Amino acid sequence: MRLRGLMVVAFPVLLLAAAPAHAKDVCDDAPDQNTMNRCAQDDYKASDAALNRAYQKHMKDLDADSQTLLKTAQRAWLAFRDGECKHQAAPNDGGSMYPMAYFGCLNRLTKDRIKQIEAGQE
Known part of the structure; x- marks a missing residue:
């Protein structure tokens, strides 16, 4: 149960951390x-x-x-x-x-x- 709670908290944090990198990738290779x-x-x-x-x-x-x-x-x-x-x-x-x-x-x-x-x- 604790692991599930940790995942609920950690997953959104990881997504937010990856967002700026993804945005930069889009700009580097703007389609x-x-x-x-x-x-x-x-x-x-x-x-x-x-x-x-x-x-x-x-x-x-x-x-x-x-x-x-x-x-x-x-x-x-x-x-x-x-x-x-x-x-x-x-x-x-x-x-x-x-x-x-x-x-x-x-x-x-x-x-x-x-x-x-x-x-x-x-």
Whole structure:
């Protein structure tokens, strides 16, 4: 009976642990454009969350004047990033590859920005 109870608890945990690996496998071997688009968006969302964490961490280390400067710089950078990625993805506008091109660009520039912010913490 104890073994059955253990299996009831352990099996869902194992399934949850395997889910991220399975999702990554789907993205590595995406069978269609819809999947590639979703994977590009998911990658960007993960980078955006990492950027927000790096930004908040850096803000805690700054005095009020420096926080204001970083906030202004970050807003300007966000406007640049969004405009630049719309520009880079424009050749695919209206096509099925547009989301992948757009989110891929957002992901690249966001990762670059994380490095810039983290370098400012040193």
